[in-house]
Amino acid sequence: MFQVLCIFIPLIAALFMPFFFKKVRSIHTGWFVLVVPIFLASYYATFIPITSKGDSVIAQLHWIPSLGISFVSYLDGLSLLFSILITGIGALVVLYSIFYLNRTKEQLHNFYIYLLMFMSAMLGVVQSDNMMTLYLFWELTSISSFLLIGYWFNRDKSRFGALKSMMITVAGGMLMLGGFVLLALMGDTFSIRELIAQAPELAANDLFVLALILILLGAFTKSAQFPFYIWLPDAMEAPTPVSAYLHSATMVKAGIYLVARFTPIFAQSEVWIWLVAGIGLLTLFWGSFFAVKQTDLKGILAFSTVSQLGLIMSLLGVGAIAFHVEGAADSAFKYATFAAIFHLINHATFKGSLFMIAGIVDHETGTRDIRKLGGLMSIMPVSFTVALIGSFSMAGIPPFNGFLSKEMFLTAMLSIAEFDLFNFATWGILFPIIAWIASVFTFIYSLYFVFRTFTGKGNIAQLPHKPHEAPMGMLISPVILAVLVVGIFFIPNIVADLFIKPAVIAIQPFLYTHPEQVDIHISAWHGVNTELLMTLGIFAIGFVLFLTLSKWQKIYNAFPAKLTLNNLYDFIIYELSGNWMYRLSSSYMTGSNRRYLGLMFGAFSLIVIGTLFSKDAFYVTFEGASPVHLHQVILIIVLVIGTITTVFAKSRITSIVALGAVGYTVSLFFVLFKAPDLALTQLVIETISVALFLLAFYHLPKFKKEQERNRFKFGRALVSFAVGAMVTLVALSAHSQKLVPSIAEYYKETVYSLAGGGNIVNVILVDYRGFDTLFEITVLAIAGMAIYGMIKLRLSRKGGKL
Known part of the structure; x- marks a missing residue:
């Protein structure tokens, strides 16, 4: 257990850096930091007699056991060598930084927080046997190095170099994650040791070469291999202790470590x-x-x-x-x-x-x-x-x-x-x-x-x-x-x-x-x-x-100055991703909520309907459905007329009345379907809504001439029809293709015997969905307090009392 915790010691020590920097001003913060790498280097040195004999030491701390993800510290000859380099060179770098960075002019607590964060991340990378935790630490090295390179954030070149390093290394890390997932699918494990044991079998898999390439892209970006090396020269804007640590002994060696560790698998x-x-x-x-x-x-x-x-x-x-x-x-x-x-x-x-x-x-x-x-x-x-x-x-x-x-x-x-x-x-x-x-x-x-x-x-x-x-x-x-x-x-x-x-x-x-x-x-x-x-x-x-x-x-x-990899990067990031994407986004980011909703609902409807028919998932059957009576047809007609009137009415009072008619019609459907509690709830909501609309009616601005006529818009009508068709088709298909019995049967059987209630709706809300209801009440309570606060503030400004 302690072996695993040692990975996080620098990260834990980082939490105390602001205290040392602000409260102990007479001593350089680096002296407190120096204890961490010296202790860790001494601790890892005790494993040298073990690994020098060819043995290894494993410690494990469960994290997400259901997914097979754990913090596994695996110390063999390779990981121990890197651990000693990380902590040993780290101790020398911290000692150097004490005299290099001025304690009165620099924000040392930030510097050492980032440095310790990076140290933990690197230790995690080289000791992790689990690929998912390795990826977690891998990306933490990119984030912490971004902060270290951009430490002098008031300099343009520092910010540019930090962004460049993170963009390239994080992109490579995401590709590497894809390779890890493919390996896990092939070997049914996240353990690198177990995958090495399966190496000959993995090599015969069709996904093997793809996983190989993805993992190499992660390694090449981190270790500054051609053509991804362009981030490293710009990272030199970091303070020299950072360059000496990240770019000579540790971060750039992470890609080397990855290739070395996965060689037994991919050398096939x-x-x-x-x-x-x-x-x-x-x-x-x-x-x-x-x-x-x-x-x-x-x-x-x-x-x-x-x-x-x-x-x-x-x-x-x-x-x-x-x-x-x-x-x-x-x-x-x-x-x-x-x-x-x-x-x-x-x-x-x-x-x-x-x-x-x-x-x-x-x-x-x-x-x-x-x-x-x-x-x-x-x-x-x-x-x-x-x-x-x-x-x-x-x-x-x-x-x-x-x-x-x-x-x-x-x-x-x-x-x-x-x-x-x-x-x-x-x-x-x-x-x-x-x-x-x-x-x-x-x-x-x-x-x-x-x-x-x-x-x-x-x-x-x-x-x-x-x-x-x-x-x-x-x-x-x-x-x-x-x-x-x-x-x-x-x-x-x-x-x-x-x-x-x-x-x-x-x-x-x-x-x-x-x-x-x-x-x-x-x-x-x-x-x-x-x-x-x-x-x-x-x-x-x-x-x-x-x-x-x-x-x-x-x-x-x-050599032509324009034909360089740096210019290609600048073109992709600033011209292609910046200017071109800005022009594209400006074409649809107009500030109109109606346009945004139309685009979102239209795209969503297109995807869902297209999937239903392309995958042959739409199927309708009316077996077991209740017959439709005349009074239900009349209510549907009223519902449709009310909805159309709400949209095309030329006055607000007409729209409010029509909207209320729609709500009350829905409550009648609840009555017909023998759900009186839902009907009562709907009636109360509609009554309150209509009343609030009428109260706000007085304060609304008058219609302008161009607003008096709601013209027909074909695009809006098409989106509206698509959304309606999507909901209808999904509902019919879901009703017609029930793969398992409805949960309603379970509620019917257990509402009285297990929950001890007579009203099935109340029992569902209070017992089966108790936490959901509790959180809904909490949200309403928070909203109520916010409304109360705003009303009180408004009255206090006017000199009134609540």
Whole structure:
């Protein structure tokens, strides 16, 4: 139980943030928040000995058991790794934010409420075994990230970026929900573990590929894969702690987690392999190529994040080939999934530190424009050192952890062409080529980020703020991450045994059952091989292109500004959904209630009548119906005449009298049908209604000339006829096709024996529909008090008494 409750601890802590912010003004609110991720990271660390042996821990809290929906916390190697990243990086981000955000100028309680909400949501995503609760937390990450990105809501770009991220990720989440529903229909369960056990049977279902595509769309939108990456650069308007947390270590990794978690199910299909590997590799190239174009520090990091996420995604796709290759556990494919998890850890360390350094540069110089920066190395030596470590790791240079996972990435890409599977022997040759080219650009933007910012002459005097080294408190978090970048390089196999191998067996349970079976030993030197030659080529060509950057960077100007995905998004959201939809809605949103009612009733009648006849559901029989007598026909004629008179009368007094005649005629029908209580109720209502109309008659304005004649309107007559026909047809069809006995028989049999009453109507109202009647009385009481209040207010203004 406590394991499940830990997911909600950040959310519970968020409730107290306004109190700490308003009542404890002398202490930064972040110090109170810091306790939460530190406690959770420590708690989850206690599970490492369990998951490192290949075991898992499950806890459950029932939510909607009748629908099979529960909060199930499932901690295996994969979910525990993400949980520790979420809480561990979260603790460093909170510590960084304490010194980054001014407690007197910022609404810190809002910031930390959103941050804690996001932390709970991410923990829920990675630990949920139930797909419905996973979706609940998934969308909560979108909502909380929307609030975090738009934290500085007075800035147009912040609001625009927040809206863009939510529109894209929520749309993907809804498609993902469709995939979850299809999976649940196929496997008759919402449990991911149970669906994995049914994977071979699910693959034979006709809905399998559709569910696969829908779930991938959710993953691709959240993890900023091509072409959905466009929200990530605009999300950089968020405060730097948000960027360091959401866009390097957590939110964008949710899509990675989803693909990893569902790989055992969908790797049965070649569609999954091609889409995940292909889109991932395309995203890697696209992000790395356009990162070199950026001039904003966080913009460079945003596109670099896109490229690194593509790298991890492509590795997961290539690793899925192992499900189709005999002896894959002993082949080069074993490196793909291993490298994906390894690089995921490495990326969280070096990218988190780089985002924090970008924030420090902005905080201390007043700008993130790389064209205005330079020469900061001697002024900010600690920041430069951290930036150098993070950038070199991202570039894949030893002795930093990114070099190790990058080498394994190249090994995995080279292994594709070895197998004649799904045409990989033909098209697979493109994978290592594209991977190599993308790695060259990765090398370039890594050097571009650090050297253009910290070396060279610079224009120190022209900066908005006089630069100086950041305070020690702001440097603690990036320094810790930089130490991890270097430390992991020297102790990679300890990290592998504790975190990577348990995660790999969670992703590939059909290949491995125990971490010891993942026979991979990480080392920095494997001799002279193809991967080493590719790496040397990356370094050599990347360095030359970096030195000549000013000569070829102009090629980006050749791309038409209008032919971009951002412009397509703007067209859909603002032109198509905005202007075009506004024009369309203006054509029928005229402000006329009569027009609105006509459209609604007309559409409803068309749908119902069309369904009756298209589905062959209309059937009429008069068996068992009572005969129609002459006096009933006369009453019907009176009813029709009264109704027509009410509509076409040229004076209000005539309409009121005719309307009263209609009501009294209906009460006579109740008498004939032996329902005296209903007849009495109808008589009372009609009498009161007519009296109220007559009382209000004095205050009504006189008819204008154009109102004196109610002209016949064909459209209105058509809608009126359609509504009447619809009600008549439905009533006749329902009466003629009773599938079960009428409930009236039950009332007749039990009204006296069970309810102890003699009047069936009274018993129904008081006993069988007791709550309904109670609520009706409550509504009437509230309305009565409101009327009393308005009358009293009106009299008090006039000086009268009630």
